[in-house]
Structures are given as C-alpha cells and as structure tokens.
Amino acid sequence: MLINSFQNKVLEAGCDEAGRGCYAGPVFAAAVILPKDFYHEKLNDSKQVPEKDRDLLRAVIEQEAICYSVARVDVAEIDSINILKASIKAMHLAIHSLNKKPRFLAIDGNRFTPFPSIKHICVIKGDGKYANIAAASILAKTYRDDYMKDLHTSYPRYGWASNKGYGTAFHREAIKAYGLCEHHRKSFNINPDIPTLF
Numbered sequence: 001m002l003i004n005s006f007q008n009k010v011l012e013a014g015c016d017e018a019g020r021g022c023y024a025g026p027v028f029a030a031a032v033i034l035p036k037d038f039y040h041e042k043l044n045d046s047k048q049v050p051e052k053d054r055d056l057l058r059a060v061i062e063q064e065a066i067c068y069s070v071a072r073v074d075v076a077e078i079d080s081i082n083i084l085k086a087s088i089k090a091m092h093l094a095i096h097s098l099n100k101k102p103r104f105l106a107i108d109g110n111r112f113t114p115f116p117s118i119k120h121i122c123v124i125k126g127d128g129k130y131a132n133i134a135a136a137s138i139l140a141k142t143y144r145d146d147y148m149k150d151l152h153t154s155y156p157r158y159g160w161a162s163n164k165g166y167g168t169a170f171h172r173e174a175i176k177a178y179g180l181c182e183h184h185r186k187s188f189n190i191n192p193d194i195p196t197l198f
Contacts, residue, residue, distance in 0.1 A: 002043060002131040011066075013095060013102035014132025017087045018046070018140035022165035023175075024158065024184045025148050026072040027083065029090035030139035031098055031105075033066040034132045043134050045127035046141035058142045061135045068135075069097035070143045079187040088113050094136075108133045155181060167195065 017029040040060055042053050049057065062068065071093035073086040081089070088111070095105065095115055105112075105120035108127050112120060123129060127137040145164055152161035158174045158181075165171075165183075172192035175184075184190065 002129065002134055010103040011100065012104040012106060012132060013098060014106045014108075014126075014130055014134070014136045015091045015095065016046075016108040016127050016133050016137040016140055017090055018137065018144045019165065020083055020087050021167075022185070023167045023171060023188060023190050024075070024160065024165035024181075025144070025151065026074045027078060027087050027090050028070060028072045028140045028144040028147070029087065029094045030068060030070045030136040030143070031091065031094040031102075032061060032068040032132050032135040032139060033098065033100060033102055034061075034135055035064065035066060038064060038131060038135075043131060043138070045125070045134060046137040048128065049138070051145075054138055054142050057135075057138045061138060065135065067099040068139060069094045069099075070139050071097060072144070072147070075183055075185055078185055082187065083185070084111065106130050106133050108137065151183060155183065169195075 011033060013031045013033045015031045017027055019025060019027045042057055046054055071090050073090045078086040092115055102118060105115060105118055106126060107120050107122045110122050110124050112122050126133040148160045148164045157178050159170045163171045175192040
C-alpha cells in the first residue's frame with residue numbers, strides 16, 4: 001500500500017517526470033497534491049500500471065486531487081540544457097503552476113534543484129512508495145503519451161503511437177531508414193544500432 005508521506009503534517013505535493021529516456025519528444029512532469037486520506041487500489045508507479053488503468057486513474061486523480069499541474073519542456077530546450085536539467089525544469093514549472101502552494105515536496109529520483117522557499121525530499125523509486133508521487137507519474141505519463149500519439153499522426157513512420165518515442169527496435173529501424181526528424185533529441189547522439197539503456 002502506498003503511503004502519503006508527510007501530508008498529515010503539511011500540505012505536500014508529489015512530483016515526477018515522464019519521457020526522460022526517450023529518443024524523441026518533450027519531457028513532461030506533474031505535481032499533485034492529494035487529500036491526506038486518498039486511496040485507490042490501482043495506484044502505483046505508472047510503468048507498472050496497464051494503459052487502460054492509467055487512463056482510469058488519471059480521471060480519478062484529476063477529480064479528487066486538491067490540485068494538480070502538468071508541464072513540459074520541449075526538444076530544443078532539452079538539447080540546449082541537457083535532459084536532467086530539462087526534467088527538473090519541467091517539475092519546477094508544474095510546481096509553480098499549482099493552484100495551492102505546497103509546504104513540502106516529495107520528488108521521485110535522487111536529483112532535484114531546490115524550489116524557492118519549499119523544502120523537499122528525493123525518494124528513489126518514490127513512484128512505487130508514495131501515493132502523491134505515483135499520482136504525478138500517472139499524469140505525466142498519460143499526458144506525454146497523448147502528446148506522442150498526436151505527434152504520430154504527422155510522423156507515422158517512427159511508430160510513436162506505440163513506442164512513445166522510446167528506442168524500441170521498430171523506432172531504431174525507422175531511424176536507420178529515414179534518419180532523424182526535428183522532434184528527435186540530437187543531444188542524445190542516437191545510434192540506431194545500439195539498443196537504448198532506458
């Protein structure tokens with residue numbers, strides 16, 4: 001069962017990103033403040049939840065959260081500042097856009113640049129431990145997946161409707177055949193002959 005971290009003591013937002021390891025497309029991040037008694041049996045790390053359940057959870061989270069926000073940083077900025085900084089910036093943008101200001105942040109992973117005037121904790125694999133981080137992972141993942149599905153309509157050759165920009169075998173073969181497009185992350189120095197580590 002996922003816990004709610006420090007929500008019993010202070011208003012806390014969970015934060016997570018989606019798409020950090022992709023070859024193409026923006027990186028998305030979400031920040032979510034849940035009610036302290038929030039519970040849903042299907043809520044978990046978005047990577048462990050089937051797509052149909054992620055969509056169900058997104059609707060529940062959006063309806064029941066105290067507030068939430070989703071933000072993205074696009075490919076040009078990823079290539080300019082690097083993916084780690086872009087992921088953290090997306091989280092900052094999401095936190096900044098919350099309708100209520102949290103007093104504490106629970107961040108998935110082990111790296112984060114402090115947000116002004118709000119304390120935080122980094123939690124490795126936090127999306128499988130804390131409900132608010134798991135909720136943020138669901139929103140970031142579903143919003144990014146929808147974005148990549150829309151992008152697929154203009155670039156169907158890369159299979160983004162199914163691989164969402166990750167370096168699958170199909171995606172790598174398409175890069176071999178057609179090269180990179182403007183939505184690929186050039187700073188990743190993509191070699192289609194080498195499978196992605198993500």
